Amino acid sequence: MKIDILSIFPEMFSGMLSESIIHKAIQKDIVNIQVTDFRRFAEGKHQVVDDYPYGGGAGMLLKAQPIFDAVEDVKQANIKPRIILMDPAGKPFNQKMAEEFAKEEQLIFICGHYEGYDERIREHLVTDEVSIGDYILTGGEIGAMAMTDSIVRLLPGALGNADSALFDSFSSGLLEHPHYTRPADFRGMKVPDVLLSGNHAKIEEWRNKESLRRTFLRRKDLLGTYHLSEKEEKWLLEIKEECEEGKR
Structure with a gap:
């Protein structure tokens, strides 16, 4: 994969x-990752990349010309890249989107600054407008870093254990189950007996149920789009009963 990041x-x-x-x-x-300063594509002696908005208003806007020229320069021949505009008005980034982007041959990130972008960048250049959360950052660089990290780890061979990404939180639709390592007893806090049993079927069942429990307790919203199996429906009822019992 080729990833190009445009930033000043x-x-x-x-x-x-x-x-x-x-x-x-x-x-x-x-992966081949290149970071390009799009200021060097700006026309004029002073290489200005921003200007005042037509019609007035606060702040400055990134001009279309430097960004269009920078994208044209980094685009690989015979490939249609996904051109990603980092913007708080974009679609919220999630694991499903990371998996989709990880299948592409080339990604181009545009990191903005100032008040925003010339609208022609949105309308005629980018393929995706993405936000990493409902808050404002100084620029798109941190968002591009977060997305790049999330995408690269999904590429075949990037992780030492090929199964690691498969069991990440959100990859299955649920949050990941709890993990423990040695010692089995730390200051009286013990690892669940099932994990020490050597019974792999029981361990897998425990992990799946605890994944469902953690999702129910922390992110109920994820269950709205997750298809529960019959066994998971039974577990969820047990989890709810346990939670109600704990309140008494």
């Missing part, structure tokens, strides 16, 4: 590219 602050990405899973994926040629 490219140095912000140096840490992300030189550490952890992303760095390893780059070393293994799983």
Whole structure:
């Protein structure tokens, strides 16, 4: 996969590219990530990338020309890239979207600053407008980093254990179950006996039920779109009864 990030602050990405899973994926040629300062595509002596909005108003807008030219420069031949505009008005980013983007050959992120973008960028250039949450950041760089991390870890070979991404929270539609490691007894706090039993069928059942329990307790909204099996419906009733019993 090829990922291009357009930003007027490219140095912000140096840490992300030189550490952890992303760095390893780059070393293994799983992904090629390039950060481009789109200011160098701006016309004129001073390479200005923003201007006042027509009709007046507060703040400055990113001009269309530098961004259009930068996108045209980084686009790979014979590939139709997904061009992602980081914007608080975009669709909320989620795991399903990360899985969709991970199948693409090229992604181009546009990181904005100032008050916003010339509307022609939205209408005639980008394929996706995405937000990482209902809050405002100084620019799109942090959002692009978060999305890049989420997408790269899904690429084949990026994680040491190929099954890790399959069991992440949200990948199955539910939150991930609790995890424990050694020692089995830490300051009187013990690992559930089932995890020490060696009975893999029982362990898998415990994990699935606890995944459902955690989702019910923390993110009931996810259950609205999740199709429960007969066994999961039975577990959910048990979980609800246990919760009611705990309130008494």
